[in-house]
Amino acid sequence: MRLALKFALVFVVGMCLILTVYANHVVNREISLFQDDMRSDQRVLCQAIAPVIQSVWRTSGESQAMALIDQVNRAEHPQRLGVRWISADSSVSARAPRSSAEAAALRRGEEYTWGDRSGRGSGRLCSVIPIDVPGQGPAGLEITESLQAQVDYSRATVRKTLIATIALAVEVGAMGLIVGFWFVGRPVGSLITSARAVAAGDLSTRLSVRQHDEFGDLARELNTMCDQLAAARDRVARETAARLAAIEQLRHADRLKTIGQLASGVAHELGTPLNVVWAKAKRIAGQLEPGASADARVICEQSERMTTIIRNLLDFGRPRPPRRVRLDLREIARRTATLLGSMARKQNVAIAVSGGDTPVWTDADPNQIAQVLSNLFMNGIQAMPAGGKLTIGFTAERVRPPAGLGLPEAEYRCVFVQDEGGGIHEEDLGRLFEPFFTTKEVGQGTGLGLSVSNGIVREHGGWITVTSRVGTGSVFSVYLPGEDPHVGTDSNRGDEYGYLNEKFDLVG
Amino acid sequence: MDTSTRSSIWLDEEFEYEPQGWDPNARHVLIAEDDREMCRLLADSLREDGYEVMEASDGQHLRDYIDYLRGTIVNGRFFDVDIIVSDIRMPGASGLEVLRELRRYDRETPVILITAFGDDQTHAEAYRLGASAIIDKPFDIDGFRAFIRQLVPPSSDDLPRRAY
Structure with missing residues (x-):
């Protein structure tokens, strides 16, 4: 609205100025034309009358000439036009020149015109023409004409101009207001509203200025700008979230590393x-009578268990790089199943290793894979306290690994371990491979088994997936890369650790 | 077990290289372990199996033993010891360092290292320096005894008898 007022004001003032100047110029020109006309009219009149008066004066004498002049006067209204015989040397006031200039012109024998503003009214235009008449000295005719018409005319013109100016001012002002408001004020108003909304954080407002002019363009560009701002804000929000997640992950890794070091230190000392x-305890077990001997044997068993825990803790703190050999996953699975056979039987669990006749080759560390399978088998067995069936199967196919692992789509071998236990709750699924996370009772496990297994599998370039349904059971699938076709099948290398550990069972 | 036949080197006990009752025909084992109970456990177990056992309580004492044994080298091996069992982390000197040193004089006597720090690097280093085996603690004591028996039987007709 203020803008429209400014427009209106500027238009009106400009227009008034122009009109005033123009009107002034016109009026002045008219006046001078007017006066020129009057002047030449008077001269013409004088020149027309002069010979007549001269002739009359010569033939009939001065009084006849004066009478003629009176006659001319009577024909005209005296206020408007008057003719007078002027004599420069006359002492009669009716014949005296009005001014010394007039007298001087008469004496010089020149025509003279002047304006006389003295007296009442609007002034007069006077002309004097010297007429040579015998016996009069410098004399002539003086014509006086009122300027009233001129004044009236200029007054009328001014009045008309004023009215026109006011009318135009009003109209232009109104137009300026309307145009200013409709084409500028309103779109700008909506732009202001939108800008306020954006400043307050709402980037979803859209301007609907549909004019096909600069404001329409501005509105469109502002809408585009809002879109980009919104996109940029989302991007920043996402990047910030990603960065925070990465920082959290680093902190988590750091915590794990510290815990790992702590755990390792404790394990070493123990x-x-x-x-x-x-x-x-072993020694005592052999020396005591059966009751106490059984107690001593429990001490032995628990010591072996503690040894396993310590090994797991040490492995967790320090993962070993795999020493790969070409191996058949079925063999490892069967060997592990045999090792755990007695434990499974005690819990009424039947282990079924299916595998068909095709070897499932992969290049991996046999001890570590055995450790992984052992962990998974034990978990499966422990998930079925009332007994059940533990199914182990194999697949070999081209697979696309889950996103985020950085692994290529390629040939993979899979060992899956399926149990008929109580299943795993959905909220726990994501945390299964977290170190020290366990759903078992306190004292039943360190919560490191799956974490270490996952670490081993990842070191081998594979991954573990879990599917589970509460009440039905779970399936753990271990994916390992297929064998390298360029490497030979020299699978009998073994290693010294394996030799020692197998033969003498030094680790219990 | 007759404790007077023990030869233990602890700070508060006398150091004897040749105590009375030493059986010259038995196989000798030198054990170096800074944990007192662990040392006793290993030593007592091997004595039960028929070995003569010398105990060292830390790296420096082990070194002293090796110095003594250097004086007994015959045909490129220590004459007075048949197996050496040593902890790796001990005060005074690391088991690995002592191994490196003694291998300059004796390349035949089996040396078994035991350790609570079982990382791959240590294992590889031990074999590189000439250890016959490296065992992670905790281990099964019976398996250990079986291993020692398999390595060097308590008494054997193949090895030269010592003449004192």
Whole structure:
């Protein structure tokens, strides 16, 4: 609205100025034309009358000439036009020149015109023409004409101009207001509203200015700008979230590393005393009578269990790089199943390893894979306290790994371990491979088994997936890369650790 | 077990290289372990199996033993010891360092290292320096005894008898 007022004001003032100047110029020109006309009219009149008066004066004498002049006067209204005989040297006031200039012109024998503003009214235009008449000295005719008409005319013109100016001013002002409001004020108003909304954070407002002019363009560009701002804000929000997640992950990894170091340190310290406890318990078991001997044997078993826990803790703190050999996953699975056979039987669990006749080759560390399978088998067995069937199967096919692991689509071998246990709740599924996370009772496990297994599998370039339904059971699938076709099948290398560990079972 | 035949080197006990009752025909084992109970456990177990056992309580004492044994080298091996069992982390000197040193004089006597720090690097280093085996603690004591028996039987007609 203020803008429209400014427009209106500017238009009106400009227009008034122009009109005033123009009117002034016109009026002045008219006046001068007017006066020129009057002047030449008077001269013409004088020149027309002069010879007549001269002739009359010569033939009939002065009084006849004066009478003629009176006659001319009577024909005209005296206020408007008057003719007078002027004599420069006359002492009669009716014949005296009005001014010294007039007298001087008469004496010079020149025509003279002047304006006389003295007296009442609007002034007069006077002309004097010297007429040579015998016996009069410098004399002539003086014509006086009122300027009233001129004044009236200019007054009328001014009045008309004023009216026109006011009318135009009003109209232009109104138009300016309307145009200013409709084409500028209103779109700008909506732009202001939108800008306020954007400043307050709402980037979803859209301007609907549909004019096909600069404001329409501006509105469209502002809408585009809002879109980009919104996109940029989303991008920043996403990047911030990603960065925060990465930082959290780093912190988590750092925490894990610290815990790992702590755990390793504790495990190291416990190794020697545990060795002594275990050995002494073994000795006692052989020396006592059956009741106490059984207790001593429990000490042995628990010591072995503690040894396993310590091994797991040490592995967790320090993952070993795999020493790969070409192996058949079926063999490892069957060997592990045999090792756990007695434990499974005690819990009424039947282990079924299906595999068909085709070997499932992969290049992997046999001890580590055995450790993984052992962990999964034990979990499966422990998930079925009332007994059930543990099914182990194999697949070999081209698979696309899950996103985010950085692994290529390629040939993979899969060992899946299926149990008929209680299943895993959905909220726990995401945390299964977290170190120290366990759904078992306190004392039943360290919560490191799956974490270590996952670490081993990832080191081999594979991954583990879990599907589970509460009440039905779970399936753990271990994916490992297929064998490298360029490497030979020299699978009998084995390693010294394997040799030692197998033969002498030094780790219990 | 007759404790007077023990030869233990602890700070508060006398150091004897040749105590009375030493059986010259038995196989000798030198054990170096800074944990007292662990050392006793290993030593007592091997004595039960018929070995003569010398105990060292830390790296420096082990070194002292090796110095003594250097004086007994015959045909490129220590004459007075048949197996050496040593912890790796001990005060005084690391088991690995002592192994490196003794291998300059004796490349035949089996050396078994035991450790609570079982990382791959240590294992590889031990074999590289000439250990016959490296065992992670905790281990099964019976398996250990079986291993020692398999490595060097408590008494054997193949190895030269010592003449004292």
